[in-house]
Amino acid sequence: MPELPEVETTRRGILPVLTGQVVTGCRVRNPRLRLPVSDLMESRVTGRTLLDVRRRAKYLLLIFDPGCIVVHLGMSGSLRVVPAELPPGPHDHVDLVFGASALRLRDPRRFGLMVWHDGDPLAHPLLRHLGPEPLEAGFDAGWLYRATRATQVPIKQALMDARRVVGVGNIYASESLFRARISPLVSARTLGRVRCGRLAGCVRETLQDAILAGGSTLRDFVGGDGRPGYFQQQYFVYGRDGQSCRVCGKTIVKAIIAQRATFWCPHCQRR
DNA sequence: CCACGCTCCTGCGCGC
DNA sequence: TGCGCGCAGGAGCGTG
Numbered sequence: 001m002p003e004l005p006e007v008e009t010t011r012r013g014i015l016p017v018l019t020g021q022v023v024t025g026c027r028v029r030n031p032r033l034r035l036p037v038s039d040l041m042e043s044r045v046t047g048r049t050l051l052d053v054r055r056r057a058k059y060l061l062l063i064f065d066p067g068c069i070v071v072h073l074g075m076s077g078s079l080r081v082v083p084a085e086l087p088p089g090p091h092d093h094v095d096l097v098f099g100a101s102a103l104r105l106r107d108p109r110r111f112g113l114m115v116w117h118d119g120d121p122l123a124h125p126l127l128r129h130l131g132p133e134p135l136e137a138g139f140d141a142g143w144l145y146r147a148t149r150a151t152q153v154p155i156k157q158a159l160m161d162a163r164r165v166v167g168v169g170n171i172y173a174s175e176s177l178f179r180a181r182i183s184p185l186v187s188a189r190t191l192g193r194v195r196c197g198r199l200a201g202c203v204r205e206t207l208q209d210a211i212l213a214g215g216s217t218l219r220d221f222v223g224g225d226g227r228p229g230y231f232q233q234q235y236f237v238y239g240r241d242g243q244s245c246r247v248c249g250k251t252i253v254k255a256i257i258a259q260r261a262t263f264w265c266p267h268c269q270r271r
Numbered sequence: 272c273c274a275c276g277c278t279c280c281t282g283c284g285c286g287c
Numbered sequence: 288t289g290c291g292c293g294c295a296g297g298a299g300c301g302t303g
Contacts, residue, residue, distance in 0.1 A: 003297095034279065034299085058297075075296040076281075091281090109280040111297065126299085153274075162298075170296070259276075261295080277301085286292090 002073040004134070004167035005210035007058045010079050014060075015053040017081050018098055022049050023064075025097040029088060034074060035113040037094060044116045045069065045096065054121070057130050057166035061121040062096075068121040069096075074111025080104050131163045134203050139165050141197030148188035148196065155191060156184035157258040159203070168203060171238045172210065174263045176203040178236045183269045184262050185255075237263040 002010070023045045031037035038044075044067060052063040060079065062069040071079065084102040088095070094114055095102040105114055117124045131147070132138035147164040148155070158164055159173045168176065177184050179202035182195060191199070236246055241254035241263055250267040 034297090072297080074280090074298090107280095108282070109296080111279065111281095151273080157274095160297095258274090273303105275302085278299090279297105282295095284292105284294090287290090 002058065002075075002077065003169040003172055003210070004058055004207055005172075005213075007060060007073060007167075008055055008211050009214050010073070011053050011055045011060055014079060014081060014103065018050050018101070018103060019052060020049065021098040021101075023047065023096060024099050025095075027095040027097065027102075028093070029095075030093040030110075033093065033107065033110050033113045034072070035115055037114050038116060041069075041094075041114075041116050050098070056122065056127050057133070057162060058169075059121075059127060063121070067116060067118050070113070070115050070117055070121060070124055070126065071105070072113045072126075074107060074109060074113070076109040077105065077107035077112035080106070129163065130166050131161075132165055134165050134167050134200075134207055139204070140200050141193050144196040144200045145191070145193045148191060151188050153188055154184060154257055155182060155186045155188040155199070156260075156262055158188035159199075160258075160260070165200075165203065167207065170260050170262075171235070172203070172206050173260075174238045175236055176206045178264060178269060179206055181269055183266070183271045184257055184264050186271050237265060239263065 026042035026045055028037050028041060045064065048064040048067070050062060051065055054061040054063060058072060060071040062071065073079070081101055082104045084097050084100050089106065091108040092104050092106045094105040121127060132143060148158055151158055156173050156177060159168045159176065160170065174184065176199065180199040182199060237252050240252045243252055244250065245252055245265040245268060248265065248267050250265060252263055252265055254261060254263050256262065
């Protein structure tokens with residue numbers, strides 16, 4: 001599942017290749033995504049010039065003149081630039097055609113979406129109520145401290161709530177808490193400003209490192225430039241229950257928090 | 272407002 | 288070796 005680093009890597013793959021190109025057509029083979037791809041997509045987008053590729057949370061925003069396409073890759077989606085005539089695979093649901101190239105949306109599980117939106121993408125109902133970006137200045141000790149005063153939930157769950165900060169998925173929630181040496185079980189509101197600041201910094205570092213690594217390895221993720229998989233990122237805790245902590249050697253444990261698999265080192269991470 | 276559980280879907284890995 | 292079950296995951300949405 002693409003987490004934020006994979007989405008950002010996709011953005012960086014697509015941006016230099018397709019910006020300034022004109023859409024010559026749109027092929028929708030299967031509109032049945034999380035939100036249906038509109039019948040009107042082709043007529044809206046054809047003839048328009050792609051001006052920019054932006055990202056908000058895990059949404060990719062294809063900016064036109066005016067209007068935009070909002071894309072979410074869900075858990076199994078990928079966007080690749082391919083030759084327009086390359087035969088589609090079974091889960092290649094949409095092609096946005098730019099002359100001899102196509103931006104191809106593949107999504108086996110169809111949890112993703114691709115919708116046309118007139119006007120400002122940030123005004124779209126899916127984006128309007130999102131919290132701060134983890135890699136931008138608004139996400140800091142003060143914000144995280146204030147955003148966690150009125151909740152009862154464990155910090156791991158709070159980190160994954162897009163009203164507090166966007167783009168922290170299940171893998172990087174566990175990884176960020178390990179770096180911050182905070183137990184995922186801690187009630188969010190018991191964290192003081194100092195630990196909030198440390199955690200905000202560790203979220204930023206964790207995501208930034210993953211972006212630098214080109215996104216963590218996904219079984220079915222391929223970057224926007226079509227180059228296949230990335231090297232396996234070394235996780236500190238995610239998926240490592242029963243194995244020894246890379247820092248202290250003690251055993252990594254797993255528990256389900258808010259229906260999500262959660263991994264941590266009980267020795268390194270304190271309550 | 273808040274918290275929780277459900278839901279969409281497919282591929283994979285494990286146990287028998 | 289084959290089958291089928293359960294899990295994984297993002298995030299919106301309905302309910303209490």
